[in-house]
Every structure is written in structure tokens, then in C-alpha cells.
Amino acid sequence: MWRGCLATLAGGEPYESEPFALRTVVDGVTSPATTYVVQVTRLEDSLVLTWVRHASSDRQEQRLADLQRLGDLGWANWNVAGREASWSPQVFTILGRDPADGPVRLTGLPALAVPEDRPALSRAVDALLHEGLPLDAPFRVRGTRGVRHLRLAAEPVADLHGTPVEVHGFLQDLTARRRAELALVESERAIVTQHDVLQAERTLVARLQNALLPLPQRAVELAGLRVEVAYLPAQAGIHVGGDWFSAIELPDGDALFVVGDVAGHGVGAVATMAQLRFTAKGMVITGSSLTGALARLNTLLLHSRDSHGTATMVLARYQPARRRLVWAQAGHTRRCCCATAR
Known part of the structure; x- marks a missing residue:
């Protein structure tokens, strides 16, 4: 001071x-x-x-004014018989109306709304004045601050004959809340859309993997061995596509076993998996050694679309005449391939 x-x-x-x-x-x-x-x-x-x-009454009036300001609402009274109205200052602020122009009669309030909201607000006002029904109606107004979302809640005070003679209520600005609701709806819509996209990709990847890498329904008899397969991905859903295996009999009667894993998930991993799986078998069938096949596959992966991609592979060749298993491994993680003799 x-x-x-x-x-x-x-x-x-x-x-x-x-x-x-x-x-x-x-x-x-x-x-x-x-x-x-x-x-x-x-x-x-x-x-x-x-x-x-x-005085205490002054403090109460100040608190009421603060409450209206913080809550973005103001009170309004309409005298139906005398066609008079009184508004708190906050109502003029909400409607963007100059207090010098005075309040609007209740029947004239729908004219302040945007054209799309006028019929519903007019019906609500008519029901309040002629049937004595409480009013709680949302509507929009357009002003210097753009479109505002408002809520009018009012109830009538009737005489002994039940005829409304006075209406009191409040007007609330719900623009901030409405924007938050619209943002939430848009976010939920985006989440649903993203979920649908992921679901479609998940289905595509699963079908591609099943088409390229079908799991046998029963044990396979191969070069005097009984071969069984167990496949359990570490992650389900979209995180599939990088693992593969092969078990075939070569033209000379030997058995070839391949277990591999491409780093990454999704459609790209499935495509790389298919490329390596079929190329590996083709190289060994046409006479390449296990280490030679791995070296050529490494060169193929380096010159693929994703030059930074990595993979792990174990190649094993079983010779039934000598009951001998020869294997070679390359990549970032060790894998094992097992088969049992009959």
C-alpha cells in the first residue's frame, strides 16, 4: 500500500x-x-x-461473480408477463453481446443461435412457456470468437393456475469441453482405424507365413529319420514372419535341415524369410556346400532391398549311410537342429 x-x-x-x-x-x-x-x-x-x-453481502456477490467467471456460466431471469429480462454480466460475455444493448427476451433467444440449432431451441422454449416443461438445451452461436457451444438450463415459476409467469436459469459456455470431447472422439477414431490397419496386416502376415511355411500336421519320415516340428513364436499377432525351417530329402538320399530367423517382423520379414528359405534349399540341391551356401546367402542379403537386414541360419546335412550329421551356422544367434534315427 x-x-x-x-x-x-x-x-x-x-x-x-x-x-x-x-x-x-x-x-x-x-x-x-x-x-x-x-x-x-x-x-x-x-x-x-x-x-x-x-460487507458480507459484498463478498458473497464477489464470490458469485467469481463462480460464474470460473465456471463459464451466468444467470438469467425472464418475466413472462411483463416481457422483461435481467442477465448477469457473464451472460453478456458468453454471448458476446454489448450490455448496453440489454438482455434478449426468452422468445428471441433462438434467433441468436446458428440456423441449424434454431428449430430445436424454439421448440424447447415453446414447451417451457406453454407446457411448463423445464428446459435444458444445447445450441451454438457464432460471434467474433468463432462458434461457441452453449447450454441453456431454465425452469418456469407458475402462478396458482399453473401458467408460467417467470423463468429463471443459467447459460453455460461448453466450448472448451466440447472441443475436448471432439478431440477425444477423433483420437478414438484414429485408434480404431489404426487397429483395423494392424488387424489387416496381422491377417495378411499370418496368411503369407502359413502359405510359405505350412506346419506339418504329423511327423515326416525323411532319410530314415522321424522329423517333428514345434513352432512357438515369442510374440503373437503382428510380430510374426521372421522364423522358418525346412526339412527335405536331397536327390542323393541325404536329408537337409534348415532353421533360420530374419531380424524384424511383419510383411518385410516374411518376404526375406521366403527368399532365404527357398534359395538355401536350391543351392544345396544343386551341389553347393553348406558353408558355400551360407556365404552366397550372405551376399544375397547384403544386396537385397534392406541392406541393413540381418538373419541367422543353421544348415545341417544328414548322411544316413554313415549316420553322420554335418552342420554349419551363421548369424547373430546360435540355433540347434535335432533329428532322431528310427
Whole structure:
């Protein structure tokens, strides 16, 4: 307050303090706190200080004004018989209407709404005035701040004959809430769309993998061996496509076993898996050694579309005449391939 007084004395601009509480002590008894505001005005080379006491009713009015401002709502009353209306200042703010123009009669309120919302609001107002039904209607207005989403809630006060003579209610600005709801709906729609895309890709990958790598329904008799397959992906759903195996009999009677894994998931991993799986078998069938096939496959992977892709593969050749298993491995992780003799 002292700094405010000095500023007024130096510059001449009036000063008004923030509300503050003051207690007085009379005969040793402390009175309840009273709220004051000090107003300072310059008068020539002197200052005039005015102490304004705020009664409890003033504080209640201030709290009501704060409540309306913080809640983006204001109260409104309409006298149906006298066709008079009274609005709180917050209603003018919500509607973007100059208080000098005065409030609008209840029957004229629908004219402030956007054309699409006028019929529903008019019907709600008619039902309130003629049937005494409470009104709780959303509508939109267009002003300098763009389109605003509002809510009008009102109820009638009837005479002894049940005829509405007065209407009181409130107007609330729901624009921020509506925007949040629309953003949430859009987010949910995007999530659903993304879920559908992922589901479609998941189905495609599963079908591709099943077409390229069908799991045998029973054990396979191969070069005197009984071969069985167990396949359990670490992750289900879209995270499939990188693992593969092969078990075939070569033209000379030997058995070829292949177990591999392409880094990554999805359609790209399925495509690389198919390329390596079929190329590996073709190379060994046409006479390549196991290590030679792995070296050529490494070159193939380096020159593929994804030059940074990696894979792991174990090639094993079983010679039934000598009961001998020869194998070679390359890649980032060790795998094992097992078969049992009959």
C-alpha cells in the first residue's frame, strides 16, 4: 500500500489496494475480521485515502461473480408477463453481446443461435412457456470468437393456475469441453482405424507365413529319420514372419535341415524369410556346400532391398549311410537342429 501511495503521489494515477482483512481489539476482545480496500487519489500535493469496507453481502456477490467467471456460466431471469429480462454480466460475455444493448427476451433467444440449432431451441422454449416443461438445451452461436457451444438450463415459476409467469436459469459456455470431447472422439477414431490397419496386416502376415511355411500336421519320415516340428513364436499377432525351417530329402538320399530367423517382423520379414528359405534349399540341391551356401546367402542379403537386414541360419546335412550329421551356422544367434534315427 505504501508503494502504491508513493506511485500515486509521483505520477498522479489512482491506486486501489487488494482486499485485506483487518481485526480490531476492544477491551481485550478481538473482533471478527473485516475486509477493506484502500483507494488512493492525488489532490494537488496531497493524497486522499478512502477506506472502503466490504460487507458480507459484498463478498458473497464477489464470490458469485467469481463462480460464474470460473465456471463459464451466468444467470438469467425472464418475466413472462411483463416481457422483461435481467442477465448477469457473464451472460453478456458468453454471448458476446454489448450490455448496453440489454438482455434478449426468452422468445428471441433462438434467433441468436446458428440456423441449424434454431428449430430445436424454439421448440424447447415453446414447451417451457406453454407446457411448463423445464428446459435444458444445447445450441451454438457464432460471434467474433468463432462458434461457441452453449447450454441453456431454465425452469418456469407458475402462478396458482399453473401458467408460467417467470423463468429463471443459467447459460453455460461448453466450448472448451466440447472441443475436448471432439478431440477425444477423433483420437478414438484414429485408434480404431489404426487397429483395423494392424488387424489387416496381422491377417495378411499370418496368411503369407502359413502359405510359405505350412506346419506339418504329423511327423515326416525323411532319410530314415522321424522329423517333428514345434513352432512357438515369442510374440503373437503382428510380430510374426521372421522364423522358418525346412526339412527335405536331397536327390542323393541325404536329408537337409534348415532353421533360420530374419531380424524384424511383419510383411518385410516374411518376404526375406521366403527368399532365404527357398534359395538355401536350391543351392544345396544343386551341389553347393553348406558353408558355400551360407556365404552366397550372405551376399544375397547384403544386396537385397534392406541392406541393413540381418538373419541367422543353421544348415545341417544328414548322411544316413554313415549316420553322420554335418552342420554349419551363421548369424547373430546360435540355433540347434535335432533329428532322431528310427
